[in-house]
Amino acid sequence: MIIDDSSNELVDIRSISVNKNLPKNERIYDYIKQIKNPYRFKCGDIVITAKYSKTGPTIDECLHSIMN
Numbered sequence: 827m828i829i830d831d832s833s834n835e836l837v838d839i840r841s842i843s844v845n846k847n848l849p850k851n852e853r854i855y856d857y858i859k860q861i862k863n864p865y866r867f868k869c870g871d872i873v874i875t876a877k878y879s880k881t882g883p884t885i886d887e888c889l890h891s892i893m894n
Contacts, residue, residue, distance in 0.1 A: 836868045837861050853893045
């Protein structure tokens, strides 16, 4: 899958709304579906690029901690 991550195509995280009544796995799926690229998105005019170290937590672990 090719993701066009030019700043005009990035999703603004402020527009994301996840239903907290959904089960955890469905909340994660809903977030990913809306954000499209969890590693690169916008917050207003600021482009956010997330990078993880090889020894740090996985994206799954980070998302689980956010969604709890």
